[in-house]
Amino acid sequence: MAGGNAIRGTRVGAGPMGESERGESAPRRRVSYWCANGHESRPSFAVDADVPENWDCPRCGLPAGRDEQTPPAPPRNEPYKTHLAYVKERRSDADGEAILEEALAKLRRQREEP
Known part of the structure; x- marks a missing residue:
């Protein structure tokens, strides 16, 4: 007999659970x-x-x-948007050009400084 445990696989309090112990559903x-x-x-x-x-x-x-004849329509799937797509929604091309020129001017100034 391996281990000698007669009540193997059970725990204290285990037993048949019925309506009497749980209450009525x-x-x-x-x-x-x-x-x-x-x-x-x-x-x-x-x-x-x-x-x-x-x-x-x-x-x-x-x-x-709950109505079998007219079930709800499937949700509309929005395609994945890149970061650039979100930026283009917020900014116009003129804004983008201005920001690019500002960033390039800043880089040029940094390169000129020793």
Whole structure:
């Protein structure tokens, strides 16, 4: 017999957990949600809980609504923007030219100083 431990793999307090030890579970209801791909998900909520209008589909991740005929539209994907794209949104070409000239003048002054 290896180790001689008769109750191997258990811990103090382990045992069958039933309704008597945990208490009664709250009454539940299932609510159906449909996504744009036609997937149905049915999470359960407590009877007295507020049910959300939208739910994320566990299969595809799209938002799902409670109306099967008109599910929510998929979110619009914004393409990745580079740092330069954000700068161009904030500054005009004239501003860019002025900043470039200022930076070049500063570099030229630094090179001239011993």
